[in-house]
Amino acid sequence: MSTSHPSDRPRLALIAGPTASGKSARALELAERESGTVINADASQVYRDLLILSARPTPEEEARAPHRLFGHRDGAIPCSAADWAMEAKAAIAEAHAAGRLPILVGGTGLYIRTLLDGIAPVPPIDPAVRQRVRALAAADARSALASEDPPAAARLHPNDTTRLHRALEVIRSTGQSILAWREARAGGMRDQVLLDVQKVERPIAELYARCDARVDQMIASGAIDEVAALLGRRLDPALPVMRAIGVSQLGGYLDGSIALEEAVGSIKQATRNYAKRQATWLRHQLQG
Missing domain, CATH: 1.10.20.140 (Histone, subunit A)
Structure with a gap:
């Protein structure tokens, strides 16, 4: 464990919140105000195949501040929490070396906990x-x-x-x-940084309305074509990219098994459920 005084440690900001909460906008505002680098901590946004479905930053947003670990991995290559944590540590070190504030933004609890608190040394499973x-x-x-x-x-x-x-x-x-x-977790960096946690929380009714609006925007922005392209790759259905919210639902619409209205309604419900789980995790587990 580090014996350095907290004030001697480099700062690491974490903007955490459920999907559709507005955490990305908050992170970008902080990055512009404090010369920050925005580092993705969302498990779906790592895949380049999921630009629309994962609501990755737009090119215009990425031009406002450096962004790291967004859409950098092919969907055929799964990204584990340990993989991401290793990449995130490198991105954080890069930001610190450049005199910039690293700003983690996301809602994937396993990713965040693995980075901060380390990984459980479970041996390979039989x-x-x-x-x-x-x-x-x-x-x-x-x-x-x-x-x-x-x-x-x-x-x-x-x-x-x-x-x-x-x-x-x-x-x-x-x-x-x-x-x-x-x-028995090991390898975490919580005691190596001065962690500044900012939670983006909204009343549940407002959060659900924002989730529904986001899904409508995704459909309008080309999510159906994005899923069609992903399915056309014929990847293993067990891959994380294939289990992202919206893939199976729009896949059902594309193969004619369900109507578009039903698919969209199912995506909205799944998104609201996911946002609620994220909000619960943030409320009970994440501490600065």
């Missing part, structure tokens, strides 16, 4: 264990986890299939709870 676990439906995974690792199960939403699978495969493959591994 492929056979992973295959069996990933084949389970959410309800079955939840039931198994409640039996094998009750504390971890109690922390997860019953429909959060991805995290249920992860927790179950960890306990089965390593014999230790994912909670225990998280306690």
Whole structure:
């Protein structure tokens, strides 16, 4: 752990908020005011395939201040939290070396926690264990986890299939709870910087209205064509880029299985649900 006085540490700003909250505008304002570099901390905005669906900054916005880690990764190459944290550390160091204020902006809690608090040193999961676990439906995974690792199960939403699978495969493959591994986190930079956290919060009704308006704007800006191009690449459906909100819904519209109105309504609902989860995480976990 660093023994330096907080005032001796370089400053790192974090503008955090749920989707459609206006955090990107806040970050850009700060960057212009304090000679900052805006660094993406959103898991979807790293992919160049998702310019519209992820609401990445426009070329006009990027021209107002340096931007890093936006659309820099091909969708065929998944970006893990550890991958992003390594890239973010390099971007932060680059900004500091140039005498600029690094400004993280985003709402992906796992990315932010991995950068600040380090990564849990979970060993590689047994492929056979992973295959069996990933084949389970959410309800079955939840039931198994409640039996094998009750504390971890109690922390997860019953429909959060991805995290249920992860927790179950960890306990089965390593014999230790994912909670225990998280306690052993290493590599974080929280104690190396003077962290300035600014949360962008809005009343839930206003946030939901902004989510709906954002989806309408995405459709008007060409989201359907963007998804058509992505699907045309025939990537593995399990890749993160293929699981982004809007891809499956507009894919359903493009293959004729659902009407556009239904697809848009589903995207809006999924976006509101995601924004609410982000807001909850920010309220209960993120501390400066």
